[in-house]
Amino acid sequence: MALGKDYATQECSIARALEVVGERWTLLVVRDALYGVRRYNDFLVHLGIPRAVLAARLQTLTAEGILEKRRYQQSPPRDEYVVTERGIALWPTLRALGSWGREQFDGARLRYFRHAECGTELGPYGECALCGTIVPVTDVVMEPGPGLDPDPADPVSRALLKPKRLLEPLETDQA
Amino acid sequence: MALGKDYATQECSIARALEVVGERWTLLVVRDALYGVRRYNDFLVHLGIPRAVLAARLQTLTAEGILEKRRYQQSPPRDEYVVTERGIALWPTLRALGSWGREQFDGARLRYFRHAECGTELGPYGECALCGTIVPVTDVVMEPGPGLDPDPADPVSRALLKPKRLLEPLETDQA
DNA sequence: CCTTTCGGTTCAGTCACTGAACCAACCATG
DNA sequence: CATGGTTGGTTCAGTGACTGAACCGAAAGG
Numbered sequence: 001m002a003l004g005k006d007y008a009t010q011e012c013s014i015a016r017a018l019e020v021v022g023e024r025w026t027l028l029v030v031r032d033a034l035y036g037v038r039r040y041n042d043f044l045v046h047l048g049i050p051r052a053v054l055a056a057r058l059q060t061l062t063a064e065g066i067l068e069k070r071r072y073q074q075s076p077p078r079d080e081y082v083v084t085e086r087g088i089a090l091w092p093t094l095r096a097l098g099s100w101g102r103e104q105f106d107g108a109r110l111r112y113f114r115h116a117e118c119g120t121e122l123g124p125y126g127e128c129a130l131c132g133t134i135v136p137v138t139d140v141v142m143e144p145g146p147g148l149d150p151d152p153a154d155p156v157s158r159a160l161l162k163p164k165r166l167l168e169p170l171e172t173d174q175a
Numbered sequence: 176m177a178l179g180k181d182y183a184t185q186e187c188s189i190a191r192a193l194e195v196v197g198e199r200w201t202l203l204v205v206r207d208a209l210y211g212v213r214r215y216n217d218f219l220v221h222l223g224i225p226r227a228v229l230a231a232r233l234q235t236l237t238a239e240g241i242l243e244k245r246r247y248q249q250s251p252p253r254d255e256y257v258v259t260e261r262g263i264a265l266w267p268t269l270r271a272l273g274s275w276g277r278e279q280f281d282g283a284r285l286r287y288f289r290h291a292e293c294g295t296e297l298g299p300y301g302e303c304a305l306c307g308t309i310v311p312v313t314d315v316v317m318e319p320g321p322g323l324d325p326d327p328a329d330p331v332s333r334a335l336l337k338p339k340r341l342l343e344p345l346e347t348d349q350a
Numbered sequence: 351c352c353t354t355t356c357g358g359t360t361c362a363g364t365c366a367c368t369g370a371a372c373c374a375a376c377c378a379t380g
Numbered sequence: 381c382a383t384g385g386t387t388g389g390t391t392c393a394g395t396g397a398c399t400g401a402a403c404c405g406a407a408a409g410g
Contacts, residue, residue: 007203010203010222011285011322011323011324011327011332012203012206012273012285012286013273013274013275013276013277013280013281013285014202014203014206014269014272014273014276015203015276016276016277016280016281017272017273017275017276017279017280018202018203018272018276020276020280022199022202023366024197024366024367025367027189027193027197028182028185028187028189028190028193031187031189039387039388040387040388040389041386041387041388044388047185049368050367050368050369050370051369051370051388051389051390052367052368052369052389052390052391052392053366053367053368054389055388055389055390056366056367075376075377076375076376076377076386076387077375077376078387078388079388086279089275089278089279090275092271092274092275092299092300093268093271093272093275094189095271096267096268096270096271097189097192097193097268098187098188098189098192099188099267100188100192100264100265100267100268101188101189101190101191101192101193101195102188102191103264104192104240104261104264105188105191105192105195106188106191110186110187110188111187124267125267125271125300125301125302125309126300127300134300147186148186149186152186157186198397199397199398200398214356214357215356215357215358216355216356216357219357224399225398225399225400225401226357226358226359226400226401227358227359227360227361227398227399227400228397228398228399229358230357230358230359250407250408251355251356251406251407251408252406252407253356253357254357
C-alpha cells in the first residue's frame with residue numbers, strides 16, 4: 001500500500017493482500033481487466049482515473065504478476081495488459097465485494113453474472129446453485145441489468161453492454 | 176473513499192463498496208472487529224494505526240452501519256464498537272481476500288478457520304466441505320497456525336492466540 | 351492531591367492522488 | 381513533407397489524506 005508499509009507488521013494474509021491491491025483504483029483496474037478491458041486508453045476512459053495513477057497502477061500490477069504486458073502489434077508498437085492467473089484468482093474477492101455493496105447499499109441490479117453452461121445466475125460467491133459448483137471465470141457470462149444506464153457516454157461502457165464472457169477481450173467500436 | 180468521490184460515477188457495486196471500505200486501514204478494522212476486538216485501545220495496539228485515523232475510521236464505520244457504538248459501562252463511561260450484521264456480511268470478502276493473499280504470496284499458515292460443529296477447515300469461500308454449506312460466522316472457530324509468532328508483544332495478539340469463535344469478544348489479560 | 355487509564359483532538363510534516371499540460375513515436379492524409 | 385490524429389505515456393503544481401507525536405479531559409485509584 002506504499003503508505004508507510006505498516007501492514008507488513010500485521011502477520012495476516014488479508015493485510016498482505018491489501019498491500020498489493022489495497023491502493024485506490026487498484027481493484028477497479030483488476031475488475032476492468034476481468035471484464036475484458038486490456039488497453040491503456042480503455043482503462044482511462046472507463047475509470048476516469050488520472051493518467052499518472054493509471055500508469056503507476058498498471059506498472060505495479062504488472063510487477064506483482066496480476067497483469068501481463070503484452071505486445072499485440074509491432075507497428076506502431078502497442079502493448080495490452082492481460083490479466084494473469086493470479087489476477088483471475090481475485091474474482092471471488094471482487095464478486096463478494098460487489099455482492100456486499102449491492103445488498104447493503106444499492107439494491108439496483110446493475111449486471112447479471114450467469115453460468116454460461118446453464119444460464120443460472122451466480123450466487124454471491126460465484127457458485128452456480130443448479131450445478132452446485134464454483135463456476136470458473138471463463139464460464140461466466142456478464143450481461144447488463146435494469147439498473148445500468150442504457151446509453152453511456154464512453155465507448156468502453158457501451159461495449160460492456162453487450163453480453164460477453166469474462167476475460168474475453170473487449171471490442172470497442174470507436175464510433 | 177473521500178478522495179475526489181470519483182467512484183460515484185462508476186455504476187458498479189464494487190465501486191460502491193470501495194467507497195465505504197476502500198480507504199486505508201478500514202478493512203483491517205473490520206477484520207479485527209470480526210475477530211472480537213471491540214475497544215479503541217485494542218484496535219490501536221493491534222493495528223499500530225495512528226490514533227487520528229482510527230478515530231476517523233471508527234466514526235465512518237459507525238455512520239455506515241458497519242459498527243455500532245455501545246456503552247458497556249457507566250462509570251467511567253466507556254464505549255465499545257461492535258460489528259453489525261452489515262459488517263458481518265463482509266466476512267466472505269475478507270475470507271476471499273485472505274485466501275488470495277496466502278495462496279499467491281505468503282504460503283505460511285497463519286490461522287485456521289474451522290466449522291465449529293465438525294472441526295473441518297473452511298474452504299476459500301468460507302464453506303465447510305464436509306457439511307456442504309456456507310458456515311455462518313458465529314459457527315466459525317479461529318485458531319493459530321504454525322506461521323504465527325507464538326509470543327507477540329502486544330496483549331491483543333496474545334489474546335488472539337487462544338482458539339475462539341469469531342465475534343466472541345476478546346479478553347485481554349492486561350498483564 | 352497526584353497519577354494512571356481511556357478515548358480521544360490538534361498539528362506540523364510527508365506522501366499520495368488529482369488534473370492539466372506536455373511529449374514522443376508512429377501512421378494517415380493532402 | 382507538413383499537418384494532424386492516435387496511443388501511451390511523463391511532468392508538475394496543488395490538494396488532500398495519512399503519520400507520529402504531543403496534548404487534553406473525564407474519571408477512577410491511591
